[in-house]
Amino acid sequence: MNNSWVFLDNIIINFLEEEIERRSLPFFKSWKIESKKVKINGFRIDLLLKRKSKKMLCKIKSCINAINGITFFPDKSNLREIEDLKVLLKEKKRGNLSAIIFVALREDVKDFAPNSIVDINYSKILYKGILEGIHIFLIVTSFNPDELSLKVILYKKLNLLEILKNEYHLWRYPEVFISKLERINREIYIEMIGTTCYHCSFEENLFDFLEFAKERELDFKIREIKSEPGGLSAKLRLKYG
Secondary structure (H helix, E strand, C coil): CCCCCECCCCCHHHHHHHHHHCCCCHHHCCCEEEEEEEEECCEEEEEEEEECCEEEEEEEEEECCEECCEEEECCCCCHHHHHHHHHHHHHHHCCCEEEEEEEECECCCCEEEECCCCCHHHHHHHHHHHHHCCEEEEEEEEEECCCCEEEEEEEEEECHHHHHHHHHHHHHCCCCEEEEEEEECCEEEEEEECCCCCCCCHHHHHHHHHHHHHHCCCEEEEEEEEEECCEEEEEEEEECC
16 A cells, blocks of 8 residues: 555564564563463453563554554444453553553554544543553554565654644644644643635634544643744643543
8 A cells, every 4th residue: 555565464463472572662671471362350461561560461453554644543433442442441440551552564654543533432432541541552564575574663652642633633634733732741732833724713723623632522721822823822731530
C-alpha cells in the first residue's frame, strides 16, 4: 500500500518477545518476560512482564491501516476489544501495571489514534484507561520481503494529548491543524494554524475541537484564548473525575 509493505501474518507476539529479550525496546529494557498467552483472573493476556516485584499485563494489537501517517485501531466495531480495555482497567485498580502495545505493520506510519469512526466507545474507554494509568506504546515495523522478516524502525510511549491530537487530525485534517497540544505544569496549551476553512474563525475551530473531545468524554475548559493572524493559541484545563 502506498509503496509500503504491509505485513499480515499473525506472529506479532513472537516478534515482540524476541525484541524484548534482545533489550532493543528502550521502554522495556528493565523488564523480563515471565510468560505469554496466559490467563490472569480469567483474562487472557498476550505478555506478562516482570521487573523485581512488579508485573505488567500487556495486550498487543496489530494495526495495518493508515491515513496521513496515522495508523488506527480497531478496524471494525468489536465488543471483545472494548472488553479487553475494561479488564485492563480492573487489573490496574487491583494494583497491576497494564499496557497496550499497538504495532503498526507498515513503515509509512508515525503516530497512532483510536478509530472512533467505527466505534466511538473504544475511544472513550481508551482515554479513560490512559487517565487511570494504562500505558500506551506504539511500535512501527518495516517488512523485508527478501528475508521475510520484520524490523522495528520507530517506538514511543504515547500520552493522552498526543493520541487525541492524532485522532482529531485523522478526521479533521487538512481543515484544521493543531501545531501544539501539550501539558506544561498544570496548564494545557493548544495552538491551531493553517485552516482552509475560509468561512469560519479559529475560535470556531477551537470550539469544534472541544466538542470533539467532549464526545469522547474529555471535558476541557478554556482559561485563556488569544487569536492572531493565521492562528490561535489558548490555555485549557481538563476536568476529570
